[in-house]
Amino acid sequence: MQISMTVNGEDITREAEPRVLLVHFIRDVLRLTGTHWGCDTSNCGTCVVLMDGQPVKSCTVLAAMADGHAITTVEGLATGGKLDPVQQGFMEEHGLQCGFCTPGMMLTARALLDNNPHPDDDQIREAISGQICRCTGYATIVRSVKWASNHPAFVVSETPDFDAAALPAVDHSTEEEVSA
Amino acid sequence: MTIIDEHAPNPAAGDADRPIGYGRIQRKEDPRFVRGKGNYVDDIVLPGMLHGAILRSPVAHARLVSIDTSAALAHPGVVAVITGQDLLGLKLAWAPTLSADVQAVLVTDKVRFQGQEVAFVIAEDRYAARDALELIEVDYDVLTPVVDARTALAPGAPVVRDELEGRTDNHIFDWEAGNAAETDAIFASADVVVSQEIVYPRSHPAPMETCGAVADFEPIEGALTLYETSQAPHAHRTLFAIVSGIPEHKIRIVSPDIGGGFGNKVGIYPGYILAVVGSIVTGRPVKWVEDRSENLMSTSFARDYIMQGEIAATKDGKILALRTNVLADHGAFNATAQPTKYPAGFFHIFTGSYDLQAAHCKVTGVYTNKAPGGVAYACSFRVTEAVYLVERLVDMLAQKLEMDSAELRLKNFIKPEQFPYTNKTGWEYDSGNYERAMRLSMEMAGYDDLRREQAEKRAKGELMGIGISFFTETVGAGPRKHMDIVGLGMADGAELRIHPTGKAVVRISVQSQGQGHETTFAQIVAEEIGIPPEDIDVVHGDTDQTPFGLGTYGSRSTPVSGAAVALVARKVREKAKFIAAAMLETRPEDLEWEKGRWFVTGDPSVGKTMAEIAMGAHGTVTLPEGIDGNLDAEVTYDPPNLTFPFGAYICVVDVDPGTGHVKVRRFIAVDDCGTRINPMIIEGQVHGGLTDGVGMALMQLIEFDDEGNCLGGSFMDYLIPTAMEVPDWETGFTVTPSPHHPIGAKGIGESATVGSPPAIVNAVVDALRPFGVTHMDMPCTPARVWAAMQGRPTPPI
Numbered sequence: 001m002q003i004s005m006t007v008n009g010e011d012i013t014r015e016a017e018p019r020v021l022l023v024h025f026i027r028d029v030l031r032l033t034g035t036h037w038g039c040d041t042s043n044c045g046t047c048v049v050l051m052d053g054q055p056v057k058s059c060t061v062l063a064a065m066a067d068g069h070a071i072t073t074v075e076g077l078a079t080g081g082k083l084d085p086v087q088q089g090f091m092e093e094h095g096l097q098c099g100f101c102t103p104g105m106m107l108t109a110r111a112l113l114d115n116n117p118h119p120d121d122d123q124i125r126e127a128i129s130g131q132i133c134r135c136t137g138y139a140t141i142v143r144s145v146k147w148a149s150n151h152p153a154f155v156v157s158e159t160p161d162f163d164a165a166a167l168p169a170v171d172h173s174t175e176e177e178v179s180a
Numbered sequence: 181m182t183i184i185d186e187h188a189p190n191p192a193a194g195d196a197d198r199p200i201g202y203g204r205i206q207r208k209e210d211p212r213f214v215r216g217k218g219n220y221v222d223d224i225v226l227p228g229m230l231h232g233a234i235l236r237s238p239v240a241h242a243r244l245v246s247i248d249t250s251a252a253l254a255h256p257g258v259v260a261v262i263t264g265q266d267l268l269g270l271k272l273a274w275a276p277t278l279s280a281d282v283q284a285v286l287v288t289d290k291v292r293f294q295g296q297e298v299a300f301v302i303a304e305d306r307y308a309a310r311d312a313l314e315l316i317e318v319d320y321d322v323l324t325p326v327v328d329a330r331t332a333l334a335p336g337a338p339v340v341r342d343e344l345e346g347r348t349d350n351h352i353f354d355w356e357a358g359n360a361a362e363t364d365a366i367f368a369s370a371d372v373v374v375s376q377e378i379v380y381p382r383s384h385p386a387p388m389e390t391c392g393a394v395a396d397f398e399p400i401e402g403a404l405t406l407y408e409t410s411q412a413p414h415a416h417r418t419l420f421a422i423v424s425g426i427p428e429h430k431i432r433i434v435s436p437d438i439g440g441g442f443g444n445k446v447g448i449y450p451g452y453i454l455a456v457v458g459s460i461v462t463g464r465p466v467k468w469v470e471d472r473s474e475n476l477m478s479t480s481f482a483r484d485y486i487m488q489g490e491i492a493a494t495k496d497g498k499i500l501a502l503r504t505n506v507l508a509d510h511g512a513f514n515a516t517a518q519p520t521k522y523p524a525g526f527f528h529i530f531t532g533s534y535d536l537q538a539a540h541c542k543v544t545g546v547y548t549n550k551a552p553g554g555v556a557y558a559c560s561f562r563v564t565e566a567v568y569l570v571e572r573l574v575d576m577l578a579q580k581l582e583m584d585s586a587e588l589r590l591k592n593f594i595k596p597e598q599f600p601y602t603n604k605t606g607w608e609y610d611s612g613n614y615e616r617a618m619r620l621s622m623e624m625a626g627y628d629d630l631r632r633e634q635a636e637k638r639a640k641g642e643l644m645g646i647g648i649s650f651f652t653e654t655v656g657a658g659p660r661k662h663m664d665i666v667g668l669g670m671a672d673g674a675e676l677r678i679h680p681t682g683k684a685v686v687r688i689s690v691q692s693q694g695q696g697h698e699t700t701f702a703q704i705v706a707e708e709i710g711i712p713p714e715d716i717d718v719v720h721g722d723t724d725q726t727p728f729g730l731g732t733y734g735s736r737s738t739p740v741s742g743a744a745v746a747l748v749a750r751k752v753r754e755k756a757k758f759i760a761a762a763m764l765e766t767r768p769e770d771l772e773w774e775k776g777r778w779f780v781t782g783d784p785s786v787g788k789t790m791a792e793i794a795m796g797a798h799g800t801v802t803l804p805e806g807i808d809g810n811l812d813a814e815v816t817y818d819p820p821n822l823t824f825p826f827g828a829y830i831c832v833v834d835v836d837p838g839t840g841h842v843k844v845r846r847f848i849a850v851d852d853c854g855t856r857i858n859p860m861i862i863e864g865q866v867h868g869g870l871t872d873g874v875g876m877a878l879m880q881l882i883e884f885d886d887e888g889n890c891l892g893g894s895f896m897d898y899l900i901p902t903a904m905e906v907p908d909w910e911t912g913f914t915v916t917p918s919p920h921h922p923i924g925a926k927g928i929g930e931s932a933t934v935g936s937p938p939a940i941v942n943a944v945v946d947a948l949r950p951f952g953v954t955h956m957d958m959p960c961t962p963a964r965v966w967a968a969m970q971g972r973p974t975p976p977i
Binding site: 017019020024027028031032033034035036037038039040041043044046073074075077078083087088090091092094096097098099100101102103106121124125126128129130131132133134135136137138139140141142 | 306388868900
């Protein structure tokens with residue numbers, strides 16, 4: 001069947017079987033591989049995309065059901081070459097390790113911040129509670145979303161010049177320290 | 181409350197904002213991941229690529245009577261269907277495991293676990309391949325399975341591996357460490373002995389990305405390129421050469437971005453081999469990616485140790501000895517991944533962090549009708565089971581002696597002046613200061629206040645528990661004279677090249693699954709030669725691009741490969757000195773190093789930066805005798821010993837007296853991994869491991885029914901912690917460098933997974949003390965906690 005939708009602001013029309021899942025349509029037909037697949041049971045949320053601004057698990061939506069709707073994937077988060085504050089926040093606060101759950105987490109965070117620009121920790125945890133991360137233990141994801149909340153108009157800045165020779169050498173081989 | 185600020189300036193870096201070597205910097209790999217531009221195995225599409233899917237057995241133990249693939253072959257889009265009989269013809273039906281056993285690639289004679297591979301369909305797209313699986317007709321003659329390891333050695337038990345010549349039972353090995361006679365003598369005369377059967381149940385690493393491969397065999401050259409989810413690409417290349425007969429120089433393994441591993445991606449699974457066979461048979465690239473149930477039911481599980489543990493002590497709390505008998509369930513094939521000499525991994529570090537007079541352990545491995553594996557899930561080769569055993573027993577001893585469990589630990593720790601310390605099973609602990617870490621953790625927790633709060637709550641009938649665990653790991657395997665995997669010594673290589681303009685590339689043999697190698701290893705080079713990390717590319721995961729080495733597992737990347745990288749950088753730095761001397765027309769011995777630059781002693785304004793030296797090395801400078809051009813080096817690092825990270829963890833739980841639900845309110849983790857390279861990455865590794873601990877202690881379980889049906893085969897049944905089940909972690913650290921490691925680093929990847937489960941279970945048991953509970957087996961689900969409160973037997977889940 002013919003399926004039409006808006007993906008990351010672009011109108012597309014493609015042929016696909018009626019049974020094709022949205023996650024496979026995005027990955028295999030549109031070749032946008034930032035959206036991942038992670039389970040068979042709608043538990044892990046690594047496939048989350050935004051449909052008309054709301055997070056959906058694209059493994060639980062048929063591509064045909066998205067016909068006529070607007071889909072945002074991770075590839076659509078950055079605009080005009082500038083990262084979304086959520087993307088920058090995940091880098092600033094180490095909200096990712098292997099990166100596999102990250103696209104889904106970031107899209108849920110974007111939807112949360114669109115509805116609630118200043119969520120508290122509990123609200124962030126609840127928002128991402130339908131998604132699993134095996135690497136981070138979630139605390140840094142919460143911090144990442146908070147970072148984005150605190151930097152809504154973040155723009156990537158140029159990095160300053162770096163003078164290596166100005167820095168002292170340190171011998172770590174005999175270091176002993178205790179944090180307190 | 182003291183909370184350690186991981187964002188604090190790094191004193192080692194000299195510049196809080198832009199550290200050149202060690203310190204908190206953002207990860208170099210993140211820009212591609214946050215843009216959705218990672219490149220995982222399932223993202224790879226090659227021209228003409230086909231898709232494979234595996235038919236799996238619905239039963240645990242059965243004779244294979246017949247397979248009819250005709251309807252599947254006739255299905256539109258299907259290109260080929262491969263069965264065990266086809267593989268017999270190719271001598272590929274059985275493949276060697278990592279433990280000197282063999283494993284069926286596809287069933288030829290008998291199914292040995294539910295989910296075992298029976299046939300492989302190759303089709304034009306993934307939907308057609310899955311459709312065709314439904315059309316294969318298989319006739320099974322169902323047999324009684326061996327499910328409970330306790331019955332595996334009973335007379336008359338069904339024999340799982342009856343295809344092995346002379347095999348009449350399910351016994352795999354007996355293995356011992358320590359001194360039985362000395363230990364028994366101490367137990368016979370000890371004031372106090374505590375005994376307990378402690379089960380570390382079967383679990384699964386369940387990385388977010390399941391296992392998969394894309395095989396591309398090129399028939400004219402006879403060359404294989406295999407993209408796969410591998411934590412150890414070089415070891416896989418060697419094994420594929422041995423299994424397939426394709427010469428090793430014609431095999432290229434590429435492990436691209438890996439979506440989490442945790443030990444799940446160490447082994448070679450039938451799916452990888454089938455993708456290769458499929459590509460050879462069809463002449464086209466073949467992709468195979470397993471689904472979540474396949475991942476949970478067939479690839480490497482973890483743990484499954486039934487441990488009879490005993491601890492002996494004086495009545496005033498001096499711990500004297502430990503002993504244990506372990507029944508190890510290895511599943512249907514002995515496919516554990518650990519150094520050859522150690523069939524129970526490093527379990528014999530079960531003496532923990534305590535100064536004992538004697539210890540003895542015996543481990544018996546058995547076959548059952550369950551999926552093979554056993555060493556996975558960030559376990560540091562079974563240190564997980566060892567730490568859980570000793571830390572549960574120490575807590576039980578404290579309870580019996582009516583001593584505070586922190587006090588009991590402090591009384592028995594190995595003391596700083598005793599290092600290097602040789603324990604009673606032969607490990608030489610490199611360095612440690614256990615009391616310092618324990619006291620910091622108690623200070624951060626506000627331990628005395630917590631105990632006061634607990635007493636007040638108990639008086640009101642509220643259930644609050646405080647659990648401690650103190651762990652010592654043994655990681656960074658390992659010295660090659662003692663340690664190999666299938667004959668490959670556990671060393672790692674590194675190559676460093678400085679380009680003419682002073683930019684660098686370092687090639688390493690370990691493979692990141694999210695640990696941030698592209699950042700950490702660049703920082704090690706930066707620290708040694710003063711080129712900023714952003715100017716250093718780290719190449720890994722491609723056997724054509726990197727030196728040989730054994731890969732990433734057992735927390736060995738920093739202890740082994742990190743040492744290789746530091747040493748190769750020092751080699752380059754030393755070569756740079758000779759070239760700088762030539763450029764400055766002085767003698768090398770008249771030069772001094774500061775980070776990034778050699779200069780003339782007594783005249784710091786005269787010197788050459790690494791970039792200037794690099795250009796000189798590639799240019800026309802007349803080089804001294806014995807120094808060739810270019811600025812590069814390579815090393816292979818064979819570790820002299822393992823490293824011994826440690827930590828002190830305190831967990832606070834609240835148990836709902838009405839439902840038995842356990843809430844982890846606080847978790848304080850003090851880790852000592854020696855020299856810290858990137859505190860942000862270290863903290864992340866710890867957080868992830870703590871979350872694993874919550875999962876293991878409270879939620880995760882791969883259980884089986886009497887027929888051998890897996891009851892944890894999906895994320896509906898195998899429960900993984902979400903953001904709702906875990907607290908905001910409180911982390912702290914001490915630094916006790918390893919004396920034998922070039923940069924003093926010890927490894928951190930698995931510390932928290934190893935150390936946290938006993939803290940949580942100890943907290944739950946502590947909360948249930950008013951009910952007379954002394955032990956609970958994991959996971960402490962509401963049903964089990966409730967049963968324990970009622971004095972009823974433990975329900976299965």
